[in-house]
Structure formats: structure tokens, C-alpha cells
Amino acid sequence: MFFRRSRPAPAAELSDAELLRRYHAQGDVHDLGALYERHMTEVLAITRRYLRDEDDAKDAVMQLFEQLVSKLRQHEVENFAPWLHATARNHCLMALRARQRAGPAAGGALVVHFPDAAGMESVVARHLETDDPAEADLHEQQLQQLEHALAELPPGQRQCLELFYLEKKSYRDIADLTGFDLNAVKSYIQNGKRNLRRHLQSTAASNASP
Structure with a gap:
């Protein structure tokens, strides 16, 4: 008798929760990328709203993804979309505070x-x-x-x-x-x-x- 190894389901066929669980368990960055891409429009809207500069907003979107690579392997998240929105908002607030500490010469207002x-x-x-x-x-x-x-x-x-x-x-x-x-x-x-x-x-x- 021969046993055929089942192929993993394509990311597009999985819900957010299923993709999140699989990434947490296996650490395949392609799964995280597929998950993040579903919410990237909302994340970019948040970073634009807070940072107001288009380049800064897009940089923040990429920085957030890099943070998620390790965060979502270490922590279990139940409701991904609200958690991601809060994480994006907090990231922007930290960036604004850093800009503020840098002073007017660095655009700190x-x-x-x-x-x-x-x-x-x-x-x-x-x-x-x-x-x-x-x-x-x-x-x-x-x-x-x-x-x-x-x-x-x-x-x-x-x-x-x-x-x-x-x-x-x-x-x-x-x-x-x-x-x-x-x-x-x-x-x-x-x-x-x-x-x-x-x-x-x-x-x-x-x-x-x-």
C-alpha cells in the first residue's frame, strides 16, 4: 500500500484564522505574506492617516511586516484584523514620538x-x-x-x-x-x-x- 503525502492547502483557500495558525505552527513566510496582503490596504490607510507622508506611510507598512515575522511566531492572536490595526496604530505613534524627540530640524512637529x-x-x-x-x-x-x-x-x-x-x-x-x-x-x-x-x-x- 502506498501513502501519498497530502499537499498543504493554498493560502488563498484558507481563512485568516487558518493562515495565522499555520504560520504560527510552521513559520512559512509565504503564508504570512498572503495574510498580510489581504489587509495591506487598511494598514496603509492607517499609516497615511497618522504619518501624513506617503513615503513614510509605505515604509511603515514594510516595517510592520518585518515585525510580524517574529511577533506572530511568538504570540498567538485570536482576531487578526483588529490586532493588526492596533499594532499599526501603535507603530505610527512610536514613529511620531521619535520624530518629536528629534526636534523641528527633523520635522518633529x-x-x-x-x-x-x-x-x-x-x-x-x-x-x-x-x-x-x-x-x-x-x-x-x-x-x-x-x-x-x-x-x-x-x-x-x-x-x-x-x-x-x-x-x-x-x-x-x-x-x-x-x-x-x-x-x-x-x-x-x-x-x-x-x-x-x-x-x-x-x-x-x-x-x-x-
Whole structure:
């Protein structure tokens, strides 16, 4: 009797969780690459949002992958997408702090695009001092609140808001990129702004309550 060794399933046929378990067990970087590629668009959106420089954002995407090679062999992760988003955000915050410590000559001012309770039109520019941890903590909390608020939106609203406000795409550009018709794009942006504002106001009220 002859036994034929079963071939491993192609990465494209496996879920995120299955790919993650196989990489954790076997360490095949091709599995990790396939997994990371599925989420690279979202990761790039996060790094662009925080770092604002296209080259820095793309560098951060590559640096994150290099970190994942060892991290995901050492730690078990249950929900990959939320964990990856948090890891990307923390990586960007560390990069911003390093830029801040380097001082103005190295472009150390932190410029953060953050929608206030009135909507996403305003841009908040902050210069954080390294000797003021309370201010730095507040700044980080605001960034986390934005990330969480965007994550709570329906996918269409989130995608249109990020393209319109963070990547400065026109309604027509967004329609072409997403496949949504023009009226749907306008509706997603209007409803997304309203829902984002409500979420941020709710979060602010919860934080203010004793």
C-alpha cells in the first residue's frame, strides 16, 4: 500500500484564522505574506492617516511586516484584523514620538488630522512637548478614539470617509474606486459624518461622566 503525502492547502483557500495558525505552527513566510496582503490596504490607510507622508506611510507598512515575522511566531492572536490595526496604530505613534524627540530640524512637529465633534472638516495641529506626558496621553487617546469610531462605521461609510477626507478624493474618484454610484457616495459620506460625530460625542460624554 502506498501513502501519498497530502499537499498543504493554498493560502488563498484558507481563512485568516487558518493562515495565522499555520504560520504560527510552521513559520512559512509565504503564508504570512498572503495574510498580510489581504489587509495591506487598511494598514496603509492607517499609516497615511497618522504619518501624513506617503513615503513614510509605505515604509511603515514594510516595517510592520518585518515585525510580524517574529511577533506572530511568538504570540498567538485570536482576531487578526483588529490586532493588526492596533499594532499599526501603535507603530505610527512610536514613529511620531521619535520624530518629536528629534526636534523641528527633523520635522518633529506632530500634525494630526482629527475630526472634532462638529465634523471632519477641521484639522488639529499639535506640537507636543516631551516633558508633558499628560498632553501626550490626551493626544494618543484622541487618535485611538478616531480609530475606534471609524471602525464602528458600516464599511461603505468608513471607506468613503477615508477616501474623501484622508486621501482627498473627489466624489467621482470615490465612485470609480469603489464601484458605488455617485448618489451612494454622497449618502455614505453624509451619514458617515453624522454617525462618526455621534460616536465621538458619545465617547466624550462617557469619558466625562464620573
